[in-house]
Amino acid sequence: MAFVQNFPFMSILLSLFSGPLCSVLDGKWARRVNTAVIAVIGIMSAFVLKHVSAGQPYVYRMGHFSAPWGNEIRVGTLEAFMACFFCAVMLLCMLGGIRERAAQIEEGKQNLYYVMVNLLLCSLLALIYTNDLFTAYVFVEINTISACGLIMIRQTGRTFEAATRYMIMSLLGSGLLLLGICHLYAVTGHLLMSNIKEQVQVITATGRYHISLMVALGLMSVGLAIKSALYPFHAWLPDAYGYSTLSSSAILSSLVSKGYIFLLIKIFYRVVGIQAVRESKVVNVLFVFGIAGMIMGSLSAIKEENLKRMIAYSSVAQIGYIYMGLGLATDAGAIASLYHVLSHAATKSLLFVAAAGLAQASGGSDRYGDITGAGFRNRLAGVAFTVGSLSMVGMPVFSGFISKLLFARAAVGHAHKMLPTVIALAVSTILNAVYFMKTVIRIYTIRPVEPGREGENPGSGGTGRQSRGGIGAVSAIEVAEAEILPKETGRTVRLLEEPAKAAALVCFILLNLILGLNSDPIVRLIQGGIEMFE
Amino acid sequence: MSRKVPEERYRKTFSYQFKAWLEGTKDPFLGRVEMRRQEAPPESKEEKERRERDEEALKARVYDLEHNFEMRIFNRLYRVFSILFCIFLVVMLLAAVSDLPAFGRGENPVNNEVAQRYIEEGLEETGAVNIVTGMILDYRAFDTLGESHVLFIATCTVLILLRRDGEEEQREGRDNDRLYEPKDDVILQTAARVLVPPILLFGIYIILAGHLGPGGGFSGGAVIGAGLILYLNAFGFAKTERFFTARTYRRTSFCALACYSLAKSYSFYTGANHIESVIPLGTPGAILSSGLILVLNICVGVVVAGTMYTFYVMFRKGGY
């Protein structure tokens, strides 16, 4: 066995060990350990990816006993790639939020935040690699608790309420998931995914225990859907994403729900078999709620007045996309969903970090009235926000276009679900365009500064841009708006004022462009990975 | 001839106390325990009614309930649908249960070759007489590794929420504690002096004998935690701080979890690479047997005991 094949197990145990390690260090050292751990695991996953794509997927025994008596993890190209990608996104999110963390978290509790992030990373890796259902349940619980810790580390009333709602919803989902696992165990007698699949094929051939199997599948799917904030169960999402600290919002929106979706795809392919899934009615339920989420999420986002909450509602819509793709119950649908997972992870965190940059240039507030013109005050954040918005809407060149294209391709030719899917894609693209483009136009709107108001700007280094006289058609609107909009409270943010955030933004933009322009190898990798899933 | 004694002396006599006990006016804590009398916060009936009216008016104004017909219908529909959903869930689950194999039969699918090997060869492969301990700490050790970290991370979140860090907050926590908890209670102290040593000893026995009979790190740790909580209740924070501070908890839990992770890394690495493990299994039935299981039980027991004590202390005072 090559030494590289030990790397997945080592990455899980390294992140697990660094959790307690960060709890005895103080804030600064904990941050360094955290950054080092994420970087090292990312590099190790890249090596594993190189090794596995040249060879075969393999099974790694955790202990001295092979399946079905001992525990196992399974490593293929798709798992290694997802691990590497998640590490990269998490590293950039943590880099982007350094200033906000220092300001918004108490001194004595900074190291506990890094404990949460480390254990979140460990649970994500374990969910990606695992080959055993009960291990998946235990790490789902670690994921839930650490996500709750990320929300409530910023101790305000809103975050506590958001964390409570999140825990209640999540625990409902966990209960359903555990009950589904118990039913499946009662019927098949195994806990390892490959063994369960053999037994399921025996059972479906004889036709016994059919109802129990369908109920178990339904319980597990609904449980995981509740946990990843599918449409009717999304009530906690806007508050949780909108009011927590920046790196928490970015990590929560891009990574936390995606672990559950990956586990659901594994259950569909590796535990029950895609054939049995197609015969059950559960995919129809997921499909309907996915479409409902796409539309309702966008409608709620249009009504929002707060930038971060608007981006959070947009997350609801994007999770609806992913479940719509899973609801198609074809390989092409699963590939589209997985690509959208990657694209959403890269884009949503970009949007959050850019929004924080814009808010920083507007006196710390992210209400619509205050961020007008922020694109000129913080140039890099404005460009990044524009890139993210265009990607969400689906412009070519960016990654959002590829994922919409894959969804449309998966829908065409489908027996029953082609028409609803295509209509929903079109409608939600228009709705996305409405609220994202509205915001992009607003951050690049120049407002006239009347002479009387110039001396009144509190605490600003520069007074922001003054309008040039010759902007013909716009000035009429500006004059009209000058009565409605409040006083400008912004200051110009220089490019190198916060190098970590600037670097994070640039890397995010590059990641988005790579996903958008270079999508073919990635799609082929996902396709090969799904075939290896069987 | 009987004399009338002064009022304060009369209150200390046996007959007064007996009469008070008969009538139900006697407060058993007054004069025996240093604790303030608990009273409901003073609020007259009018104030209470006014407060409730204010809350209703607030809710109505925010949601505009008089004019918002749709909101009322939505609320009612939401509750109706939730109840229907729960009933549907229970019916579906009962349908699934009726389809399951019958209860308690040996031919069920769950009793397959996996359980057979655990029972028949568990003793010689793991060295543990208690088959369940051998299973969770050797065959399926990865799950238990995750589970001890679930406990650790829950403790971290409780610390984030409830630990009081500043001077001001710590003083407030101390004052609150003195207000509501009894101190120097004779019954508790006598009972604790008798009970706490056997409880701790019993807990240590459960941990050490985890692989020889029913027991293990989790149950033993819970018992030790209970003993520590009883000691704290009887003797107060001043005495407990002499041996259990925040630093103690941090260091012991870090060492225990680190030791656990390292031991399990060794075990997984040698297992996956098909290297023989050098740890001897010993003779079954002896305390020093079954390889790493004894060490893991001790680590888990330490973590659980510290966690139980930390939960109690955080809920009560917010500091050690």
Added chain:
Amino acid sequence: MHWEYLLNNYEEAVAMILFGIGFSNLLLQKNLIKKIIGLNIMDTAVYLFLALKGYISGRKAPVVVDGVTRAEAYINPIPSGLVLTGIVVSVSVTALMLSLTIRLYRRYHTLDLDEITTRLKREGK
């Protein structure tokens, strides 16, 4: 779907009814403490169900006595181990939810989640 089997498997039917009771409490109750109690009922019902899976009538607990290691002498040890893990998880999340309740109560002096949401809406949107 043979409903008369429910009378034979009545232990598992009771576990499912308990699960339904706990689930509806967690979902529908307004008081936070009652929600947490519902959560505990739900989790306990799942552990009851799982522990029932391991029982085989006429056999003993899986601790080797007198050197007997025949598989027909002991019940199935796997569900016991899974229930152990589950109980620890349940304790952890209960402690977390209770600390959240304490912080919310200290700040808003109410245990009703809807009322807290109302007050937050009023405080500052």
